[in-house]
Amino acid sequence: MQIHLDTMLVTLTVAALIIGFSLWLRGKIVDGAPRGAQNAVEALIGFVNDTVRDNFPVHNPIIAPLALTIFVFVFLCNCIDILPAYLLGHTAHLFGIEHFRPVPTNDLNLPVAMAVVVFAMVLYYEFKLKPGHFVKELLLQPFASLLLGSKNPVVKLLGVLLIPLNLTLKIIEELAKPLSLSFRLFGNMFAGEVIFLLIAMLLLVGSLDELASFGGLLSEVIGFFVGLGWSLFHMFIGLLQAFIFMILSVVYLSIAHQPAEH
Amino acid sequence: MNIDLTFVGQIIVFVAMVLLLKRLLYAPINDAMEARTKKIEDGLAAASAGEEARLRAEEEAEKRIAEAKHQAQEIVAAAERRAAELQEESTLRARKDAAAIVDAGKAELEAEKNRARQELRAEVAAISMAAAEKILGVELDASRHSALIDEAISKELA
Numbered sequence: 001m002q003i004h005l006d007t008m009l010v011t012l013t014v015a016a017l018i019i020g021f022s023l024w025l026r027g028k029i030v031d032g033a034p035r036g037a038q039n040a041v042e043a044l045i046g047f048v049n050d051t052v053r054d055n056f057p058v059h060n061p062i063i064a065p066l067a068l069t070i071f072v073f074v075f076l077c078n079c080i081d082i083l084p085a086y087l088l089g090h091t092a093h094l095f096g097i098e099h100f101r102p103v104p105t106n107d108l109n110l111p112v113a114m115a116v117v118v119f120a121m122v123l124y125y126e127f128k129l130k131p132g133h134f135v136k137e138l139l140l141q142p143f144a145s146l147l148l149g150s151k152n153p154v155v156k157l158l159g160v161l162l163i164p165l166n167l168t169l170k171i172i173e174e175l176a177k178p179l180s181l182s183f184r185l186f187g188n189m190f191a192g193e194v195i196f197l198l199i200a201m202l203l204l205v206g207s208l209d210e211l212a213s214f215g216g217l218l219s220e221v222i223g224f225f226v227g228l229g230w231s232l233f234h235m236f237i238g239l240l241q242a243f244i245f246m247i248l249s250v251v252y253l254s255i256a257h258q259p260a261e262h
Numbered sequence: 263m264n265i266d267l268t269f270v271g272q273i274i275v276f277v278a279m280v281l282l283l284k285r286l287l288y289a290p291i292n293d294a295m296e297a298r299t300k301k302i303e304d305g306l307a308a309a310s311a312g313e314e315a316r317l318r319a320e321e322e323a324e325k326r327i328a329e330a331k332h333q334a335q336e337i338v339a340a341a342e343r344r345a346a347e348l349q350e351e352s353t354l355r356a357r358k359d360a361a362a363i364v365d366a367g368k369a370e371l372e373a374e375k376n377r378a379r380q381e382l383r384a385e386v387a388a389i390s391m392a393a394a395e396k397i398l399g400v401e402l403d404a405s406r407h408s409a410l411i412d413e414a415i416s417k418e419l420a
Contacts, residue, residue, distance in 0.1 A: 004268040011275050018279065022287035029290050031297045038291070045291050064292075065284035073279055104272075109265060113272030117280075 006092065006100045007107040014076050014104070044068070051247060055254045063253055066121075070114060071246040077104045078189060078238030081196075082231060105189040105241075111182035118249045119178040125256040138170045139163050181248055188241050192234045199227050387411045 025037055034042050048068045056063060080088070080102050092100035104110045126134040143162040150156055203223025210216035390411050 001267040003266065003271060007268050008271050011272060015275055015279050019282055019286065022283060026286055026290050029294050031294050031301070041287065041291055042295055045288060045295070049292070062284070065288040066280050068288055069276070069280045069283045072283070073276070107268065109268035110272045112265060113269050114276050117273060117276055
């Protein structure tokens with residue numbers, strides 16, 4: 001089993017920065033009119049609270065902090081893409097780390113880890129709040145429910161035989177949630193990185209001699225503006241993906257908290 | 263691009279982040295926001311209560327002013343009624359006094375008239391007796407002839 005040092009280092013650094021900021025802000029919180037950083041954080045927490053309140057049927061004290069962490073953590077991890085690609089790579093290279101990939105959301109481990117945590121919470125609340133209903137859904141949906149209610153023994157037997165199929169379909173359905181959640185984030189950020197590389201390879205020149213020619217200069221200028229445009233768009237994608245990850249996590253947990261329909 | 267030990271590390275980092283952010287950032291900021299919201303709600307409730315109290319006081323004041331106006335109108339009306347009564351009483355009393363004065367004057371006039379009549383009768387009787395004495399040349403006896411003279415005078419004055 002290997003460990004990706006780049007992902008671990010960057011996520012730990014981002015986490016340390018967020019925790020450090022929280023500790024710094026904690027000593028400056030005022031009950032009166034907020035200013036500066038507190039104002040910004042309050043706006044963010046207000047936004048997260050509103051999102052959770054709009055989607056959640058009951059009060060659960062862990063959901064809003066979870067949504068806040070997902071949004072802030074994913075957004076900041078995505079934002080590392082704004083830094084010049086060679087900066088962190090070359091710095092890491094000085095410390096002997098080869099093939100440094102600065103954006104941790106480009107590593108499937110981080111999105112999957114977060115999605116698995118959310119999925120585990122969904123399963124926990126499903127089993128805790130409506131255990132019978134969830135097991136019934138696992139075994140009897142979508143095919144067996146009606147068949148088992150029949151008085152005809154053949155149809156009933158067919159219903160029993162369909163239980164493994166139901167279970168398989170339901171497991172696939174449930175597993176699709178963390179899978180789609182994590183691959184969406186990973187895919188978007190990875191694709192963004194690939195496009196950066198494509199822009200760099202296709203448009204940016206490789207040496208000073210090429211830059212001295214008209215074609216090379218023109219290509220460099222076009223490459224700069226295309227790269228800048230993509231950077232801005234990629235920042236927006238990073239923000240959007242953070243929001244999508246947060247809102248889907250809240251929605252999945254909200255579904256787990258919905259009362260069972262009879 | 264496979265799942266490995268990093269996955270476990272990321273789960274630990276993520277769960278720790280959730281717990282730490284809840285404790286260090288979310289809870290204090292949320293508490294501050296809730297405290298401020300409560301303070302604002304209390305302030306608004308107090309302002310609302312003050313406004314209600316002001317409206318109640320205004321209503322009370324208007325009610326009292328209306329009552330005072332009504333009382334003042336009643337007092338003025340009573341005073342006017344009393345004034346009219348006093349005027350009526352004064353008029354009646356004046357009329358009564360005037361009638362009494364007129365009656366007294368009439369009585370006095372009548373008394374004066376009677377007294378003048380008595381005096382005139384006495385003088386006429388004396389003059390008549392003096393004239394008769396001169397005409398007849400004899401002295402008349404007043405006690406005996408006065409009845410006749412009075413009867414004659416009464417007939418003349420009547």
